[in-house]
Amino acid sequence: MRMRTRLGVLAIASPLALAGWLWLTMLSPFTYERPDHLAPIAEGPHRVFVYGTLTHAPIRWLVYGRTGEPEPVVLEGFRRTGLDLAPAASARVEGLLLRVDAEELSRLDRYERLGIRYERVRVTLGDDTRAWVYRRLPKDAADATE
Template sequence: MPSPRLLIGLPLLATPLAVAAWLWLTLLSPWTYERPDHLAPIGEGPHALFVYGTLTHAPVRWLVYGRTGEPTAATLDGYRRTGLDLAPSPGDRVEGLRLTVSADELARLDRYERLGVRYRRVRVTLADGDDVWAYRRLPSH
């Protein structure tokens, strides 16, 4: 029978390795995402982006594009959150953050959101009148 120390130690070692492997596959691996050819190239930055989900959390931003940035609170009027998406909804609003990122950082965000596979990046106008990018889910088939 394995020792109790081994039974405790293996999961403690395996868990961070599994998390690190998942992060690498999700964010850096050449096998899990290839930018679709039909997408327009990313123009030079800076780029303004409205985020309303996981990217509102500083540790996620740091993992995705290498820094937490200096986000500001932002509101998107005329939409509501529906799960992982935004849906037009007059009279509603979505609270989130406005990020300013470089072209390289936007490419990393596109990878995280699986642009062209899971999400599309669209222009929206925030409550303060700023025109920014936001990710919207692609219709499922």
């Protein structure tokens, strides 16, 4: 009986601990402070090209509160290298185009740790759409801010 009780507690506690960790690391204002040198986010709609974890609907829902209606798009002239993109003339990266508002972009910035791990830069996609994309900061720049 004691073993069954312990397993029951573990079955409840594990998902709660995971949910708490996800909230703390992705959504909580307590683990990320936007660096002062970053420009404020402009109001209005924003387009964001994503190619990693944010291509998964449950992650988008956790990060900014909805899955949206992303469109498949291609970024020409880059290749994916782990968690980043590297220029490569004949390569292409498939991803999704998200349409978000300023608050949602702020939540994406928090998730990507803008100014600490990533920078947000403008790119032109294969269909000539301009969009933001998150690129890893050079290792020394990231070390200097942490």
